[in-house]
Amino acid sequence: MTSNTDWLTVGQFARLSGLTSKALRHYHEVSVLVPARIDPHNGYRRYTRGQLETARRVRVLRELDLPLAEIAAIISESDSEAATRRLVAHRRRVEARLTALQTKHYLLGKLIEEKEINNMPARPTTLSLEPEMQRKLAAELFNYVWTLLETEDRSERQTERMIDAAHASRLLWEDIGGPTEHARGEWQISRAYAAAGQAGPALHHAITCLTLCEAHGIGDFDLAYAYEALARAHAIAGDTEACAQYLGQARAAGEQIAEQDDRDLLESDLASIPQ
Amino acid sequence: MTSNTDWLTVGQFARLSGLTSKALRHYHEVSVLVPARIDPHNGYRRYTRGQLETARRVRVLRELDLPLAEIAAIISESDSEAATRRLVAHRRRVEARLTALQTKHYLLGKLIEEKEINNMPARPTTLSLEPEMQRKLAAELFNYVWTLLETEDRSERQTERMIDAAHASRLLWEDIGGPTEHARGEWQISRAYAAAGQAGPALHHAITCLTLCEAHGIGDFDLAYAYEALARAHAIAGDTEACAQYLGQARAAGEQIAEQDDRDLLESDLASIPQ
């Protein structure tokens, strides 16, 4: 209980906290962790044992790459909820860095591979997305289109973005998906154009969808929906006769669908086609 | 064939290589990429078109986080095997960073969990791309469309992907770009549809392009090209009269273009419109 042991110098405090004295001086300068008192005689920094707790927290947070400014805020606020929010935000930043690094890692691998074959490419011919990310993006875009399709008061601009997104999703599926994904992509593009009232493109992509189904023997659900898209596109074009014909084909194909839920879904979609 | 176009200034070289002029000055200073000559009169840096290849390679390598010293070595050595060894070594460093970051990510998750069991982050409504990646992708898609536009024996399928890519690029520019990028995106979509022989969509996006230019006071190059797109779309639709009218407007706007190179480019594009 000698006052001797209660006041720690930087070196002692450094050893006990796991920080360096250089770091402690820096933390003092930027007010992240200020010594309890400064010896007025010689300018020595004096820390208390009670400050060790804070010092260790600073160390842990720094090891997790939190910026000093964030750490200062977390420590001074002493509001645990606000602190958690900062941690969550930081974790998102770390996540972003992680995906960026993963992409770089992937691209380096490809570059090395290519180099072994030919000499100096330096010109990427494909998208710089790793397959996993591409798959994720393709799915996100697909869902994004759905969200917008279901938005009732869609602005003109949103409608344009919806169409863009449908095309983007289709593009990304090109090399990571098979005929089924391609057909579904074409179906969604067609539906987006139908929602936008553009009969020409809606018809074009509906035809592509059906062609894919036929060429690859895709039946069930997807085939029925190919006809649904054709019926809808013709309805919008004002061709009642063709619409009715494809409605019939959709219903016929619908009877081949295995799942009851899927059959119901088709029915409600067919019912939504303007006559 | 004028010596004028053979010697590029930093600004021109920056635009063509995708680097910034600041970065180019830095690369000069540290001898990673030295201008072919320095104008003795005013100290202007002059680059050749042949240096673009090197510049692009530097950019690709920097995007992969290689230190400038490594890049300088890779470029100067011109020994492809040594270069590959450097890439492999760098990939290992990236791997190390990756595992370290993954650990931090995991620990942050645990820390947050401990601190609070409630308060889960909301579903992300936007794409899970960080801005840097989104910008890169948008640009890549834009270039991808160009490559396909210039491909003479494009298959039908490639044409479809080209259109998808034009839409995808436009979507990605939506929140990271301004009106100029949006207008250029619309222009490219229009051109892609024109190349595919689809007059309707070509016209639609040409109109959007012009509307954007007018709404945001975009002139020069971009405005002239908006008219070019309209002329081309009408030509494909078989509307000779409207085509001629917009050709005239494009030429008039073309006279306001500052750069001679840009004027020449416009002329050759206008000449390629089928009459």
Added chain:
DNA sequence: TTGCTCCTCACGTCACGTGAGGTGGC
């Protein structure tokens, strides 16, 4: 002539680490 582009400093970024030169404490 007016903008636009180019030039060269000089400083900032982020979290310390590395000395240099000097003094206090046990």
Added chain:
DNA sequence: TTGCTCCTCACGTCACGTGAGGTGGC
């Protein structure tokens, strides 16, 4: 008295970005 620790500058790191202040070019 001898090491050891402490102090305060000042500079370096890495790859540029951001001005400031001035000049050249079309």
